[in-house]
Amino acid sequence: MTRRSDRLVSVDLDESSIGRGSPDIEHERAVAIYDLLEENSFALAGHDSGPYRLTLSIREKRLVFDIRNEGEAPVVTHILSLTPFRRIVRDYFLVCESYYQMIRTASPSRIEAVDMGRRGIHNEGSRILAERLEGKIEVDFDTARRLFTLICVLHWKG
Template sequence: MTIATMSLSSFRLCAVSLDASFRSQTDSERRREQAVAIFDLLENNAFVPVGHGGGPYRLGLALMDGRLVLSVTTEKDVPILCHHLSLTPFRRLFKDYRLVCDSYSDAAARTLPERLEAIDMGRRAVHDEASELLREHLKSKIDMDRGTARRLFTLMDIITQDVAYRAH
């Protein structure tokens, strides 16, 4: 089954929750970024646990031993899968994504629109690369469209950024 051949209303995320440690020690700006990323992910997604007949689904995210733990349940909390995703393949992309986002923020007030457009094109390229890598690493467990993978990568970036921020 592929996303293109299914009714998307059944194969979607209806909730995303973060491990309590992500919420308890973050500042208000990081909490806002997390809320926006979750809202964007829930607003428009196609999410299909491989071999499962339909949702909607709840996604829980946690970090454990340098891995992102994705816990998927049905809307009624029936367990579907739990997958530990290594973040090692994403480290360069997290770094590149943060650099280009920081460059955009720094340049926004004092740069010509053409320069901002070029920076944003770089951000989109990194985002696309990361979303394809995420889809590739999850394809045996979860099928998702490119937009869902992009939004999930954004949330992963915020989470890992939060952990790095608290470590310093």
């Protein structure tokens, strides 16, 4: 059962980990953060100090989840290797680039086919993220999807 405190109330991307991206990437980033804050499930194993504030960053080729309580007091930092994400993020970027090019000129059926592939890769990345967080942070699938989008944004620019 999800408690009201098992959620994120703030999500930031470490500005030193990223730069400005293309308008498409900036849009993905803004939508993912907005959607994530609107609805999420984020519970820390062994902690009952939510709701939480999350800052995501990349440091030394590792993904850093800096988690704080609502009052900004540190709760826990989880560091994950990016190695399990390399292939899936690379594939996702390739499909996204094709998708963004196609939406300007291709037929609706071609756009739909590429978008289905894009969503499939995104789902796989979300599943990998949820597995990597297991025992540390419990997230539902939609939360994992939105977090995976943010990881891609960080990875793209990091």
